[in-house]
Amino acid sequence: MKIEIPSVEIQPGVEMSMLGLGTSKAKSNELYEAVRSAIDLGYRHIDCAFVYGNEAEIGDAIKSKIDDETMTRSELFVTSKLWRTFNRPEHMQECFDESLRRLKLDYFDLYLFHWPEASAYCGLEVHKHFLDPKLDETADYVVTWQAMQKFLRSGRTRALGISNFNDFQVKRLLRESSEIPSVIQIESHPYFNQCELVNLCQSKGIVVTGYCPLGSADRPGVKNGGPLLLTDPLLVKLAAKYGKSPAQVALRFNIQREIAVTPKSVRPSRIAENMDVFNFTLSDAEMGEIFKLERGQRLCESMMDIKHKFHPFRENYSE
Secondary structure, X not given: OOOOOOEEEEEOOEEEEOEOEEOOOOOHHHHHHHHHHHHHHOOOEEEOOHHHOOHHHHHHHHHHHHHOOOOOHHHOEEEEEEOHHHOOOOOHHHHHHXXXXXXXXXXXXXXXXXXXXXXXXXXXXXXXXXXXXOEEOOOOHHHHHHHHHXXXXXXXXXXXXXXXXXXXXXXXXXXXXXXXXXXXXXXXXXXXXXXXXXXHXXXXXXXXXXXXXXXXOOOHHHHOOOXXXXXXXXXXXXXXXXXOOHHHHHHHHHXXXXXXXXXXXXXXXXXXXXXXXXXXXXXXXXXXXXXXXXXXXXXOOOHHHXXXXXXXXXXXXXX
16 A cells, blocks of 8 residues: 655755655665655655765665656656755855765755754865865854855755754854755654754745654664654653554654654665655654653764864753
8 A cells, every 4th residue: 555655845846755765874875765665655754864874875776766767757756956065155166066966966955954063175076975074164154154055046946954953053043144045954763853953944834854763773873772753661661552663653753743753774675665754643642752852962072073173962052
C-alpha cells in the first residue's frame, strides 16, 4: 500500500514534503542504492549539502530514476546548502554551481545558508569538503543572506532558507533584511525540542525542518556516554501502544509540531519504516509527556569553531 506523504507550502506554489531522506554522513558506496530505494518507496524530498561530499552519488541515483521514468524532475524536491568556506558573496556562486553540477541538476527546490559563521576561503581545487580551520569573523551573515537572494532571482532555486541559526540571529536577520527565509533547518528531537526557536520561526511563517530527529546515535555526544533517545522508556511504551517503533514515535512527535523531518538511513527497511508515520496520532497528553523529555542535549555541536563570534551554539550568545 502506497503511503501518501503530506507536504507544506514554503513559497507560493512551492510544496515541500514533510518527510525527506537525510544524506549527512552517508557513505558514497551505500548512498546510490539508498536514494534509488527511497524514490521507489515514494520519497520525493532529498536533503543534500556540499559539505557532505556525496552529492555526485545522489545525482547519479536521481538521474537513473528520472531516466527509467519512475518520476520527473518536477516531482522531486532537492535541497542543498552553502558551505561556510563560501559565505562571502564573492565566493558563494562557486559552491552553488558545483553542487548543481555534482547533482546533475539545473535548479534546486531549496537552497540553505548552512552555518552563519564563516571560515577562510579555500577554492574548490583544494577543498576536500571539510572546513578550513581558519576563522573569518569579518563575513557578516546578514550580508551573506542578502547576497544569496541572487540565486532566487536567477530562477536556479525555487526557495531560500537558513540552517543552524539561533534565536538572536533569526531576530537580527528579520530586523535587518526584508527577505524572510522560507525554511529553517535545525536539530530537533525529543531530547532537544528547541521550543522557543520553533515558535519564533513558525510565528513568522518560516517552515521548520528538523535534522537528527532520531537522536543520531553515532554522534559524539551519544558515543561518549550520552543518553540514547530510541531506548527511552516513554518512547518504547508509546511504540508498543501504537504498534510502532520508538523511531516512528520520535518522528511523529516532530511532525505533529508541524516540523518536517529528514532522517538519514541507507537501509531500505529503515527508509520504509521512517515513512510509515502518517497513520497514527499521539494524544495531546502524550505529546506533553514527550516534551518533558527535554534535556538540552544538542548532538550537532560543531565545536571546531566555537570561538567564532557568530558561532550559533555558544552559551549566552550575543554579538
